[in-house]
Amino acid sequence: MTFKILTLNSISVRGLERLPRERYEVASEIGHPDALLLRSADVHSIEIPASVLAVARAGAGTNNIPVAKLSQRGVPVFNAPGANANAVKELVLSGLFLGARNICQAWEYVRGLAGDDHAIEEAVEKGKKKFVGYELPGRTLGVVGLGAIGVEVANAALGLRMKVLGYDPQITVQRAWQLSSGVEQALSLDDLFARSDMVTVHVPLNDATRHLVNEARLRLMRRGGVILNFARAQIVEEAAVLAGLAAGQLSAYVCDFPTRAAKDHPKVVALPHLGASTGEAEENCAIMVADTLRDFLENGNVRNSVNFPEAVLPRVGENRLGIANSNVPNMVGQISTCLAEARLNIADLLNKSRADLAYTIIDTDAPIGQDVLVRLRAIPGVLSARLV
Numbered sequence: 285m286t287f288k289i290l291t292l293n294s295i296s297v298r299g300l301e302r303l304p305r306e307r308y309e310v311a312s313e314i315g316h317p318d319a320l321l322l323r324s325a326d327v328h329s330i331e332i333p334a335s336v337l338a339v340a341r342a343g344a345g346t347n348n349i350p351v352a353k354l355s356q357r358g359v360p361v362f363n364a365p366g367a368n369a370n371a372v373k374e375l376v377l378s379g380l381f382l383g384a385r386n387i388c389q390a391w392e393y394v395r396g397l398a399g400d401d402h403a404i405e406e407a408v409e410k411g412k413k414k415f416v417g418y419e420l421p422g423r424t425l426g427v428v429g430l431g432a433i434g435v436e437v438a439n440a441a442l443g444l445r446m447k448v449l450g451y452d453p454q455i456t457v458q459r460a461w462q463l464s465s466g467v468e469q470a471l472s473l474d475d476l477f478a479r480s481d482m483v484t485v486h487v488p489l490n491d492a493t494r495h496l497v498n499e500a501r502l503r504l505m506r507r508g509g510v511i512l513n514f515a516r517a518q519i520v521e522e523a524a525v526l527a528g529l530a531a532g533q534l535s536a537y538v539c540d541f542p543t544r545a546a547k548d549h550p551k552v553v554a555l556p557h558l559g560a561s562t563g564e565a566e567e568n569c570a571i572m573v574a575d576t577l578r579d580f581l582e583n584g585n586v587r588n589s590v591n592f593p594e595a596v597l598p599r600v601g602e603n604r605l606g607i608a609n610s611n612v613p614n615m616v617g618q619i620s621t622c623l624a625e626a627r628l629n630i631a632d633l634l635n636k637s638r639a640d641l642a643y644t645i646i647d648t649d650a651p652i653g654q655d656v657l658v659r660l661r662a663i664p665g666v667l668s669a670r671l672v
């Protein structure tokens with residue numbers, strides 16, 4: 285069996301190489317595609333063909349994809365979580381140095397120097413006093429959010445001989461395994477701010493995290509603190525940060541989100557949303573999402589989906605079904621009955637649910653006919669069913 289993949293953006297060659305030519309036809313124009321592969325293309329504005337079994341985004345966010353509509357059709361949406369974590373981590377590490385050593389302000393000063401080399405040399409010796417910084421070993425970095433990026437930042441900061449405090453009440457088992465045992469757990473956000481010289485945020489933006497960095501928490505920090513924001517602009521209450529900088533409570537704000545009020549501020553380093561902007565991050569995203577898409581199309585397994593539950597079942601034979609259904613009682617019962625009526629014995633079964641949606645992988649001892657598939661699709665609540 286071969287699969288047709290419709291690309292809606294150019295995708296890194298390293299990613300496309302994961303879809304071998306013998307089994308995959310990949311093109312930007314193709315009829316009856318089995319999957320859509322894209323980066324930032326707006327899928328809200330296009331008619332998604334009925335043939336589409338999966339939508340894959342070579343990136344993290346999926347705002348450009350009508351996820352709820354695809355869930356109703358029983359179509360998984362895949363993304364590439366954490367594929368850009370190293371890129372963001374490296375920029376955050378740069379941010380620590382930019383904040384501690386006043387590098388941008390010093391560079392700005394040098395660029396403004398006039399006169400000949402002698403005059404410049406004199407000005408350098410006089411001017412450098414203004415940019416005296418500090419070293420990182422022994423300073424405390426508070427890391428809010430220990431997901432893909434936060435864990436990398438925390439571990440790397442230990443490597444710089446900083447003390448590291450972490451806070452994430454919903455840390456996953458996988459991330460907890462990756463986190464160095466040298467990272468100390470903060471008891472609360474207030475505890476983290478009260479004990480940190482520098483705080484970096486790595487949480488998603490939602491109602492609980494909007495203005496997580498605010499006036500009250502900044503007041504808890506040690507004087508001359510640094511805030512780093514490479515997550516989302518609104519996680520930090522910018523007015524409170526600017527007031528903190530004016531009062532000397534903060535010495536620097538390093539972020540990836542320039543605004544009119546902050547971009548020219550002498551103690552703010554605002555970068556143009558560069559966190560994930562590396563060739564490697566783009567490649568990693570494409571490789572990761574191509575691998576997950578391939579495993580879904582060829583084996584029905586689900587990893588890194590934003591709407592489907594994680595569901596991975598090693599194959600015990602050639603005959604496999606992948607069924608998406610509403611998460612309501614007696615779905616597995618009805619599916620099993622349908623197979624029993626067709627005298628099909630179940631060799632292995634995995635059923636997982638997530639919110640309103642459930643996904644079932646079934647291996648049978650004998651081949652499954654198209655007639656069985658038609659009957660399965662007719663069960664109320666079954667959103668999609670296919671032979672894998």
Ligand SMILES: NC(=O)c1ccc[n+]([C@@H]2O[C@H](COP(=O)([O-])OP(=O)(O)OC[C@H]3O[C@@H](n4cnc5c(N)ncnc54)[C@H](O)[C@@H]3O)[C@@H](O)[C@H]2O)c1
Nearest residue numbers: 429430431432433434452454486487488514515540559560
């Ligand atoms: N600057 C950039 O270009 C760039 C690039 C990639 C990601 N990001 C941002 O970075 C954020 C983090 O990315 P990630 O890949 O590490 O995500 P992730 O989902 O792997 O990790 C987020 C972590 O935040 C934790 N969390 C959620 N709410 C929390 C709260 N109230 N307090 C403490 N912890 C909380 C979660 O438990 C999770 O472990 C993303 O949501 C995105 O907004 C920015």
